[in-house]
Amino acid sequence: MERFSGHRVVGEIAIGIIHVLAEEPGKVSPVPVSDVEAEIARFDRTAKQAAGQLRRLSETSEQRVGVENARIFAVHAMMTEDVDYREEVIRTIRAGKVCAEYAVYMAGRHFSQMFADMEDSYFRARAQDVKDVTDRLLAVLTGRGTVEMPEESYILVAEDLTPGQLMQQKRNRLLGIVTSRGSAYSHTAILCKSMRIPTLTGIVPNPSWEGHRAILDGRLGVLLIDPDTETVRQYLKQMKETAERNEALPESGPAVTKEGRRVLLCANIGDREELACAIRNGAEGIGLLRTEMLFLDSQELPNEEEQFTFYKEIITAMGGRRVVIRTADIGGDKPADCLPEPPTDNPALGCRGIRLSLLHKDVLRTQLRAIFRAGAGENVAVLYPMITSEKEIREVKEIAESVREELKQEGIDAGNVEQGIMIETPAAAVLSDRMSTYADFFSIGSNDLAQYVLAADRKNSTLYEPGHEAVIRLIAMTVNHAHRAGIPVSVCGELAADHDGINALIAIGADELSVSPSLLPEVRRTIREYET
Numbered sequence: 314m315e316r317f318s319g320h321r322v323v324g325e326i327a328i329g330i331i332h333v334l335a336e337e338p339g340k341v342s343p344v345p346v347s348d349v350e351a352e353i354a355r356f357d358r359t360a361k362q363a364a365g366q367l368r369r370l371s372e373t374s375e376q377r378v379g380v381e382n383a384r385i386f387a388v389h390a391m392m393t394e395d396v397d398y399r400e401e402v403i404r405t406i407r408a409g410k411v412c413a414e415y416a417v418y419m420a421g422r423h424f425s426q427m428f429a430d431m432e433d434s435y436f437r438a439r440a441q442d443v444k445d446v447t448d449r450l451l452a453v454l455t456g457r458g459t460v461e462m463p464e465e466s467y468i469l470v471a472e473d474l475t476p477g478q479l480m481q482q483k484r485n486r487l488l489g490i491v492t493s494r495g496s497a498y499s500h501t502a503i504l505c506k507s508m509r510i511p512t513l514t515g516i517v518p519n520p521s522w523e524g525h526r527a528i529l530d531g532r533l534g535v536l537l538i539d540p541d542t543e544t545v546r547q548y549l550k551q552m553k554e555t556a557e558r559n560e561a562l563p564e565s566g567p568a569v570t571k572e573g574r575r576v577l578l579c580a581n582i583g584d585r586e587e588l589a590c591a592i593r594n595g596a597e598g599i600g601l602l603r604t605e606m607l608f609l610d611s612q613e614l615p616n617e618e619e620q621f622t623f624y625k626e627i628i629t630a631m632g633g634r635r636v637v638i639r640t641a642d643i644g645g646d647k648p649a650d651c652l653p654e655p656p657t658d659n660p661a662l663g664c665r666g667i668r669l670s671l672l673h674k675d676v677l678r679t680q681l682r683a684i685f686r687a688g689a690g691e692n693v694a695v696l697y698p699m700i701t702s703e704k705e706i707r708e709v710k711e712i713a714e715s716v717r718e719e720l721k722q723e724g725i726d727a728g729n730v731e732q733g734i735m736i737e738t739p740a741a742a743v744l745s746d747r748m749s750t751y752a753d754f755f756s757i758g759s760n761d762l763a764q765y766v767l768a769a770d771r772k773n774s775t776l777y778e779p780g781h782e783a784v785i786r787l788i789a790m791t792v793n794h795a796h797r798a799g800i801p802v803s804v805c806g807e808l809a810a811d812h813d814g815i816n817a818l819i820a821i822g823a824d825e826l827s828v829s830p831s832l833l834p835e836v837r838r839t840i841r842e843y844e845t
């Protein structure tokens with residue numbers, strides 16, 4: 314039995330036969346052509362065909378991964394018809410009198426390199442999109458077709474896997490995924506999470522594994538090749554136990570510990586699908602509405618009415634249960650075209666969250682108008698991300714007050730929306746005694762808090778450790794300060810969905826946990842099993 318360690322993306326287990334996805338042929342050679350116009354026409358037909366494939370893929374994927382996730386294929390379809398890409402291909406065909414395959418290959422290299430060289434991490438990530446689109450065009454041009462799948466169920470092992478390649482797999486045969494490249498934040502990883510496919514990255518595939526039996530342990534982050542019978546037996550037992558436990562997961566009802574302590578269990582959402590899942594799984598409220606999702610995909614800022622409608626829809630669907638609306642947390646690893654952050658060498662430490670909002674006060678005012686209007690007479694709160702100083706929160710609250718006044722002057726009900734501070738920087742945690750005087754509640758963003766406390770990028774799975782003692786101690790201090798001031802504390806980072814994290818947070822005295830909606834039943838069970 315051989316053992317390989319990788320990075321966890323989706324923490325589930327798979328046992329099955331390995332299928333190694335063959336690397337696509339690398340370099341494409343320039344074959345001379347005599348009829349340049351015919352070659353250009355061939356490229357145009359190819360682009361149309363590839364765009365059609367991608368649009369169909371977008372439609373057929375919607376049911377499996379949801380509208381938001383399936384949108385990537387529609388974006389790729391548009392890219393195959395991109396004017397600049399086409400011009401580059403045509404220029405190469407004409408200049409060298411060469412085949413379309415070579416021109417596409419060169420255009421792909423040119424544009425993906427261009428994106429890869431960009432400072433901005435969002436644009437750098439687009440290099441992979443260009444590569445995906447180029448690979449598809451080459452597959453159509455060469456008649457190579459798409460990924461071949463074995464007949465039996467399999468664990469797919471690949472150098473890298475594009476969203477397109479993933480969606481071509483038959484879901485009922487695909488047991489798990491292991492790739493060498495890719496991070497937990499790639500489009501493919503997001504799709505795997507949404508479909509709960511056990512997934513690891515950081516393991517270099519070996520073609521000799523083809524057909525061998527393997528265990529993919531997404532919880533420990535290991536791949537076992539040719540496991541012995543006893544190991545397989547143990548894993549099968551674990552899988553059975555997990556399946557039984559999952560079946561028995563409580564989908565609703567209050568989360569009360571064995572000793573009778575009530576922990577409010579809420580959901581983090583960013584769109585309507587997550588809202589639906591939160592309701593299905595009995596969320597007691599929305600602990601975090603990530604409003605930046607409205608801004609991320611858009612070239613234009615969402616206006617007040619669009620925001621109002623979206624917030625109102627969520628508030629109404631929650632039927633009186635509390636909805637905490639966070640002002641847009643744009644910047645860092647969440648860049649938005651419609652509200653670019655000032656250039657910086659390190660976006661995580663740059664002008665993100667409330668800093669960017671204070672740079673664009675008009676955008677903040679518009680958002681607050683929409684939140685206050687939607688929240689009038691409802692159980693709604695607003696939450697400010699990435700606060701680091703009293704000066705900042707004072708400035709934000711002054712703006713909020715003036716927006717409220719403005720609405721009143723216009724004869725519009727501005728409601729009585731509570732205001733909370735996200736504690737996700739060490740500064741805010743250390744100053745939490747003072748911060749508590751400005752807030753109706755705290756929400757602890759353990760994802761960012763851990764990254765800033767540990768000086769470890771939250772995307773770096775080797776250094777990043779959200780349950781680190783230093784993080785837990787800071788959270789404990791924050792909870793103490795909050796309770797002394799008489800305000801409640803929610804924890805909305807991933808730590809609130811982690812088994813040990815939940816136990817630590819309950820012990821510390823957190824009043825509320827807010828987690829990804831699909832994890833609500835598991836978290837509910839962990840809370841119910843808690844005892845000191």
Ligand code: PEP
Nearest residue numbers: 737758759760761805806
């Ligand atoms: C966090 O930082 O823990 C958090 C919940 O915010 P986000 O993950 O959106 O940065």
Ligand code: MG
Nearest residue numbers: 737758760761
């Ligand atoms: Mg955060």
